[in-house]
Amino acid sequence: MQCFLCHKPISGRYINAMDHEWHPECFVCAACQKPFDGSFQLHEGKPYHAACFHERFSPRCAIGGEPIRAAYLQNDWGDVYCPDHAKDCPVCFSCHRPICQRLTRGGVAYPDGRAMCNQCRKTAIDQPERGAAAVALVRRTLAKHGIDLKDVHVPIRLVLQPELDALNSKRKGAKTCGMMRSRIFTEDKRVVKRVVEEILVLRGLPEEHFASIMAHELGHAWLFLNEYPPLPDAVEEGVCELCNALWLRSLAATPSALRRLKIMAASDDAVYGRGFRAADKALQRLPLSTLLAFVRHQRRFP
Numbered sequence: 001m002q003c004f005l006c007h008k009p010i011s012g013r014y015i016n017a018m019d020h021e022w023h024p025e026c027f028v029c030a031a032c033q034k035p036f037d038g039s040f041q042l043h044e045g046k047p048y049h050a051a052c053f054h055e056r057f058s059p060r061c062a063i064g065g066e067p068i069r070a071a072y073l074q075n076d077w078g079d080v081y082c083p084d085h086a087k088d089c090p091v092c093f094s095c096h097r098p099i100c101q102r103l104t105r106g107g108v109a110y111p112d113g114r115a116m117c118n119q120c121r122k123t124a125i126d127q128p129e130r131g132a133a134a135v136a137l138v139r140r141t142l143a144k145h146g147i148d149l150k151d152v153h154v155p156i157r158l159v160l161q162p163e164l165d166a167l168n169s170k171r172k173g174a175k176t177c178g179m180m181r182s183r184i185f186t187e188d189k190r191v192v193k194r195v196v197e198e199i200l201v202l203r204g205l206p207e208e209h210f211a212s213i214m215a216h217e218l219g220h221a222w223l224f225l226n227e228y229p230p231l232p233d234a235v236e237e238g239v240c241e242l243c244n245a246l247w248l249r250s251l252a253a254t255p256s257a258l259r260r261l262k263i264m265a266a267s268d269d270a271v272y273g274r275g276f277r278a279a280d281k282a283l284q285r286l287p288l289s290t291l292l293a294f295v296r297h298q299r300r301f302p
């Protein structure tokens with residue numbers, strides 16, 4: 001009998017593995033080059049200690065960096081991590097990544113309790129001026145679809161969550177990230193002027209999130225300025241989420257835009273999710289202008 005590795009004769013103890021005979025010291029792990037004291041694991045025709053196999057081939061925990069052996073979690077971005085590490089990390093308000101050094105280079109806590117990762121912080125809109133370019137682009141994009149705010153000036157104010165929640169009493173429970181505030185001026189009970197007073201957006205959102213909120217709120221502004229009748233919540237929000245989707249779809253499939261579209265399409269919210277799906281389904285059959293004219297007159301989706 002001859003050892004498959006060293007070709008020297010074998011006398012005494014030997015290992016029979018992979019259709020060959022080996023000296024115990026010649027049959028070694030392809031990773032650490034040490035012999036086995038029992039079982040081994042094959043990978044692409046090479047033997048490994050179980051631990052060495054995991055060390056080399058298992059996915060790494062995106063938080064702790066260790067090889068993952070058992071059940072792991074995966075987020076929208078394809079990061080995998082172990083539940084034990086995930087439970088110690090705050091979740092980013094915008095991208096939902098677990099905030100940690102390895103994955104997001106840390107993050108910050110906002111005064112209203114929101115956690116924001118340092119990836120999202122890179123483009124965070126802390127002053128309205130920093131969002132101006134994004135807003136201009138959103139407005140141009142919507143205008144191309146006929147949702148044109150022309151040269152109407154829309155002031156933007158960045159606020160913290162409690163202020164937004166207090167003003168947004170209509171939608172109790174559901175936390176929103178933005179809000180359009182309008183006023184109708186009347187004389188002798190006749191409407192003389194409609195004014196979009198301001199759009200409120202949560203302070204410190206990353207630019208992609210801020211722009212997506214703006215696309216939605218500009219939809220409200222457009223409906224208001226174009227004197228749409230009061231619409232059922234799911235119809236109004238459905239139209240505005242459709243504006244959001246038109247914007248996101250214009251972004252040439254960036255990962256963050258695709259992720260937001262996926263979340264919108266899967267939302268189980270009776271107003272936002274259902275409204276959006278009804279609007280989007282109608283848009284597959286009809287031009288947007290026809291859809292909007294129908295909504296104006298029927299106060300529902302075709």
Ligand SMILES: [Zn+2]
Pocket residue numbers: 003004005006007008022023026
């Ligand atoms: Zn040998």
Ligand SMILES: [Zn+2]
Pocket residue numbers: 029030031032033034048049052
């Ligand atoms: Zn080994």
Ligand SMILES: [Zn+2]
Pocket residue numbers: 061062063064065066081082084085
């Ligand atoms: Zn881990």
Ligand SMILES: [Zn+2]
Pocket residue numbers: 092093094095096097116117118119120121
């Ligand atoms: Zn983030």
Ligand SMILES: [Zn+2]
Pocket residue numbers: 216220237240
């Ligand atoms: Zn809305």
